[in-house]
Amino acid sequence: MLMLDAMKIGEKTFEASFEAFCQKAGFRRTIQRRIVYGLFYGGCKHLSVEDIMAIISKKNPGLREESVYRILGDLEREGYIRKVEVPGIRKYEYASERHGHFLCSKCGKIWDVDISSVSIPEVLAGASDVNVTFNGICPSCAQKKRKA
Ligand SMILES: [Zn+2]
């Protein structure tokens, strides 16, 4: 019961936020936009265009890749999502607070890393952008390696 109520509120909140977003940006509320917006909503997922196509092609086979690119461009321009700044990776994420990324060199999975405690020398305090990538083996790949 409680769970169901929470879900209903969540759905309502999502609709309200999507509506407000479209109003502010002057977008029409299309089904396609709603789907892509929903994939990034409140999450810290990292999704490539291929990931998005794989997720939505089941539910909405009519959605073409060009449309997804266009919608991503729109959402990025409005500051809702941003490109994941990891060299060699073409993914998008919800534009939450700046954070670093850990890229697993085995499975390619990306993990968010809190970099709020990283300090830079005072003379470089003028830095306007942060782009931190750690490379290595993620915990689950490390475990597999130990077992093998
Ligand atoms: Zn891994």
Ligand SMILES: [Zn+2]
């Ligand atoms: Zn991230």
